[in-house]
Amino acid sequence: MDKYTNHTSVAALMNRSNVDTDQIIAKQFLKKVERTGFGQHLFHDWRYNEDGTPNPEFELNNPKFEGAKILVAGDNFGCGSSREHAPWAIDDFGFNTIISTSFADIFYNNCFKNGILPIVVDADTLKALMSEISANEGVAFTVDLVNQKVSTPGGIELSFEIDGFRKNNLLEGLDDIGLTLAQTDKIDSYETKHKEMFPWLWAS
Amino acid sequence: MAKTMYEKIWDAHFVHQEEGQAPLMYVDRHLMHEVTSPQAFEGLKIAGRPIRNTHSILATLDHCVPTKLADRLNLPDPIGAKQVQTMMNNCDEHGLILYDMKSKNNGIIHVVVPEHGFVHPGMTTVCGDSHTATHGAFGALAFGIGTSEVEHVMATQCLPQSKSKTMLVKVDGKLSKYSTAKDIALAIIGEIGTAGGNGFVIEYAGEAIEALSMQGRMTLCNRAIESGARAGLVAPDQKTIDFLEGKEFAPKGEMWDRAVEYWKSLPSDEGAEFDLVIELRAEDIAPQVTWGTSPEQVVPVDQSVPAPTDFDNEGKAIACQSALDYMGLESGTKMTDISVDFVFLGSCTNSRIEDFRAAAEVAKGTSVPSNVTAIAVPGSYQVKEQAEAEGLDKIFTDAGWEWREPGCSMCLAMNGDQLTPGQRCASTSNRNFEGRQGKGGRTHLVSPAMAAATAGAGRFVDIRELEAS
Numbered sequence A: 001m002d003k004y005t006n007h008t009s010v011a012a013l014m015n016r017s018n019v020d021t022d023q024i025i026a027k028q029f030l031k032k033v034e035r036t037g038f039g040q041h042l043f044h045d046w047r048y049n050e051d052g053t054p055n056p057e058f059e060l061n062n063p064k065f066e067g068a069k070i071l072v073a074g075d076n077f078g079c080g081s082s083r084e085h086a087p088w089a090i091d092d093f094g095f096n097t098i099i100s101t102s103f104a105d106i107f108y109n110n111c112f113k114n115g116i117l118p119i120v121v122d123a124d125t126l127k128a129l130m131s132e133i134s135a136n137e138g139v140a141f142t143v144d145l146v147n148q149k150v151s152t153p154g155g156i157e158l159s160f161e162i163d164g165f166r167k168n169n170l171l172e173g174l175d176d177i178g179l180t181l182a183q184t185d186k187i188d189s190y191e192t193k194h195k196e197m198f199p200w201l202w203a204s
Numbered sequence B: 001m002a003k004t005m006y007e008k009i010w011d012a013h014f015v016h017q018e019e020g021q022a023p024l025m026y027v028d029r030h031l032m033h034e035v036t037s038p039q040a041f042e043g044l045k046i047a048g049r050p051i052r053n054t055h056s057i058l059a060t061l062d063h064c065v066p067t068k069l070a071d072r073l074n075l076p077d078p079i080g081a082k083q084v085q086t087m088m089n090n091c092d093e094h095g096l097i098l099y100d101m102k103s104k105n106n107g108i109i110h111v112v113v114p115e116h117g118f119v120h121p122g123m124t125t126v127c128g129d130s131h132t133a134t135h136g137a138f139g140a141l142a143f144g145i146g147t148s149e150v151e152h153v154m155a156t157q158c159l160p161q162s163k164s165k166t167m168l169v170k171v172d173g174k175l176s177k178y179s180t181a182k183d184i185a186l187a188i189i190g191e192i193g194t195a196g197g198n199g200f201v202i203e204y205a206g207e208a209i210e211a212l213s214m215q216g217r218m219t220l221c222n223r224a225i226e227s228g229a230r231a232g233l234v235a236p237d238q239k240t241i242d243f244l245e246g247k248e249f250a251p252k253g254e255m256w257d258r259a260v261e262y263w264k265s266l267p268s269d270e271g272a273e274f275d276l277v278i279e280l281r282a283e284d285i286a287p288q289v290t291w292g293t294s295p296e297q298v299v300p301v302d303q304s305v306p307a308p309t310d311f312d313n314e315g316k317a318i319a320c321q322s323a324l325d326y327m328g329l330e331s332g333t334k335m336t337d338i339s340v341d342f343v344f345l346g347s348c349t350n351s352r353i354e355d356f357r358a359a360a361e362v363a364k365g366t367s368v369p370s371n372v373t374a375i376a377v378p379g380s381y382q383v384k385e386q387a388e389a390e391g392l393d394k395i396f397t398d399a400g401w402e403w404r405e406p407g408c409s410m411c412l413a414m415n416g417d418q419l420t421p422g423q424r425c426a427s428t429s430n431r432n433f434e435g436r437q438g439k440g441g442r443t444h445l446v447s448p449a450m451a452a453a454t455a456g457a458g459r460f461v462d463i464r465e466l467e468a469s
Ligand code: SF4
Pocket: B062, B063, B108, B109, B110, B129, B131, B347, B348, B349, B407, B408, B411, B412, B429, B430
């Protein structure tokens, strides 16, 4: 997992509430054997016309949002199933930060496993951020995870809460596996003991 | 302090606990099949992580493989074919042992692993498959994990785990001739419910368990998961040791002696305390049949389909009604009056040689009615060959059964073998969930002997009466 570093990036606007995981990644795309490549199917039914061409009405098809790393979205983002394919798709598409007033629990957890920072803000702040994007499409926001702040050219300065342990994992690029790997010295020394306890498992 | 077998295995595999995190448990064996592993390999690749211990892994192809010979050479389902090919590529790339479809060792993961002695007493064993509990028959702590955990184990050989509570299920007395390990398992689930084991690791003990063969113990532990438990365990004894001796992955020479000595130290100590103890009498366990859509919805075959009013618990009463609706059954119908369209003998619960012997004994001389399809699917090529050497295939085909190639087949109906809506099936597999054997399919779980008797009669029969007549 990549380390999460402070960045200034284009913020895309998705002014919809209750965006669920079925919309994020539809079930016909779950049968892949890969974890990558889901980005092209992100928001499939909204994003493409029947004939497969991009739907110009869909907000993320707005050329001004190209290369956006920050997604500003309505309430209760990521509700629905526990499929980890949803954050896989979001990450693969290029977002590493989602700002909303609330996130579904499992989705919120899954974000951290995939290097995505979900930022919870109050309703007024969300409205202000959305207005700034509407007024100035393509505007770039600055996310400072170290100091837990977001700032905008329009003068919005906001602080957000995040669990210290998770923050550290994002900054260090540690997923669950990374955490265990951080104990590699302990695993190594256990394994030495294991070889003495169960030599027949190592004799080959 | 006196310890349970689970605690002994736990202690021997405890690696470390970092503050604020779960304890890390070391994993000795990692079993794999084609369906739950591809994203885990992909994840490793993306992160640039190697597999920590490739020797701990054994893989097979079983879930999507067709059980008709012609289809095996050219998989009809493109997605299944891709999963199979991906597994082959992944194993090839990492140098993992794979029993592919051309291998004479191919079969269902939980059937082939014991055949080769890959899991031993006292080992921690995981697989992206809930029926990994099967290997508890050897006194190994074995359980199913998710895809991210598959990746976790490949990368670290460890899993963050919290300690389970312990339950002792003691079955004393002697099983009647017609009841089997499957009936014990179903009776236990009927007794404690599918959530009764939540948070527990079960140790099965008592005279009736000791009397079971290794194959019977595998059937029993296989179903620990259906009672909600993380894993099931049976203490290793002389049968366990005899079973493993000489197997491909069993220790050899001096190592064998050391291993056996260790295995003998594993059974729970005298006076070890369990968080919960359940006792059953083997004599009381009649051949069982499920009537609903959960394994706990089960009755002895000589009884009738229950009514919602038979349950004091409101949730269970509601579940009863919805199961009756789905299963198309009336309360009060005698189980033996229910006819079937299909019989499936197979799955990692009941597809070992002993299961085919038991079923063949009953199937001999019977004739499957023309409106019933009966398929016998060995758990592995080893089982298939052995059965053929004993002439069992002939008994089945003479009785009108189809004799197939090995695989999971109609256990989860992912390989093309499946029920059509409304079809009723007597199945030796492990789950009777809605749609498990095909959309709208109705599954009744039974033992192999019961399946064979059912196939012969076209309806459920109390095998105890067959002999009498
Ligand atoms: S036979 Fe059924 S339960 Fe067993 S591994 Fe295959 S699908 Fe899973």
